[in-house]
Amino acid sequence: MRNWGGSVVHFNWRHTVYGYVQSCYTPLAQRCYSHGGKLESDEEFDARWVTYFNKADIDAWELRKGMNTLIGYDLVPEPKILEAALRACRRLDDLASAMRILEAVKDKSGPHKKIYPYLIQELRPTLDELGISTPEELGMD
Amino acid sequence: MLTSRALVRGLKSGFWRPLSSTSSVQAAHGKDMSPDVLDPSVPQYNNRLDTPLSDVPFVRNLNSEQRQLKEKEKGPWTKLTKEEKIALYRLTHELTYPEMRRGSSEWKTVLGGVFIFLGFSGMLVWWQRIFVFGEVPHTLSDEWVEKQTQRMIDMRINPIGGFAYHWDYVKKQWK
Numbered sequence: 001m002r003n004w005g006g007s008v009v010h011f012n013w014r015h016t017v018y019g020y021v022q023s024c025y026t027p028l029a030q031r032c033y034s035h036g037g038k039l040e041s042d043e044e045f046d047a048r049w050v051t052y053f054n055k056a057d058i059d060a061w062e063l064r065k066g067m068n069t070l071i072g073y074d075l076v077p078e079p080k081i082l083e084a085a086l087r088a089c090r091r092l093d094d095l096a097s098a099m100r101i102l103e104a105v106k107d108k109s110g111p112h113k114k115i116y117p118y119l120i121q122e123l124r125p126t127l128d129e130l131g132i133s134t135p136e137e138l139g140m141d
Numbered sequence: 142m143l144t145s146r147a148l149v150r151g152l153k154s155g156f157w158r159p160l161s162s163t164s165s166v167q168a169a170h171g172k173d174m175s176p177d178v179l180d181p182s183v184p185q186y187n188n189r190l191d192t193p194l195s196d197v198p199f200v201r202n203l204n205s206e207q208r209q210l211k212e213k214e215k216g217p218w219t220k221l222t223k224e225e226k227i228a229l230y231r232l233t234h235e236l237t238y239p240e241m242r243r244g245s246s247e248w249k250t251v252l253g254g255v256f257i258f259l260g261f262s263g264m265l266v267w268w269q270r271i272f273v274f275g276e277v278p279h280t281l282s283d284e285w286v287e288k289q290t291q292r293m294i295d296m297r298i299n300p301i302g303g304f305a306y307h308w309d310y311v312k313k314q315w316k
Contacts, residue, residue, distance in 0.1 A: 131218030
């Protein structure tokens with residue numbers, strides 16, 4: 001299926017820990033390279049972004065730029081990307097941005113209400129470890 | 142932009158809340174003590190759904206309490222209370238996503254205003270009908286129209302597809 005931006009969108013069916021198939025809508029952000037370059041796969045995309053946020057001395061601008069760009073894509077980021085982003089917030093001592101990221105991905109899921117709870121479920125260990133409260137826990141929704 | 146500021150202050154505050162933080166909201170929070178927030182050539186704060194992390198935090202001039210909180214933020218976040226977390230969020234961001242998405246009741250004001258003006262125009266038209274326009278011509282009176290219709294029937298106006306066609310000359314009535 002193609003969206004209007006020209007990138008190909010797939011639905012990935014993933015199994016959660018409970019064993020039933022959860023539809024996790026993480027489309028491939030494949031850029032249709034007109035020069036005939038190889039299309040990036042799911043994993044490569046994820047890995048690229050995880051590496052970006054995992055940079056040890058990431059600065060605030062890079063975090064903002066990364067996050068704003070990521071939200072600009074026609075997809076909901078994978079939990080591992082978000083985890084890297086949240087850890088980057090921790091390195092930058094920025095709780096507000098961490099919470100903002102959670103809000104942004106919830107908003108990004110749009111009408112697909114199952115995505116956000118899945119993400120929070122996957123991120124729960126990280127959230128607890130870093131002490132990030134979700135906006136729902138703080139009553140900000 | 143300055144005139145719109147005045148306009149916003151003049152109108153009822155609840156209805157005219159802009160989505161981006163301009164004018165009245167800035168004034169309310171006093172975050173722009175310096176005039177540089179009006180300057181579009183420096184980074185500005187904005188509430189945008191597609192830009193979760195804005196270039197600058199919402200509150201830039203921290204008082205001592207807020208500075209202390211920021212210091213505490215450098216430690217483990219598990220030690221922060223809920224209120225502190227909310228306060229930290231509000232320091233950096235003006236509106237949450239649900240608040241950004243919240244609609245306003247402005248449409249009711251607009252619709253009401255439209256109806257009021259339509260009604261007022263209707264009033265004017267009615268007044269005009271009563272006090273300005275004179276009598277209708279006498280040729281529109283019932284009596285005249287009756288005679289006119291009879292004459293048209295006698296003259297057999299449009300006997301094929303029109304007027305006199307619909308008159309039954311035998312039964313002397315309309316078909």
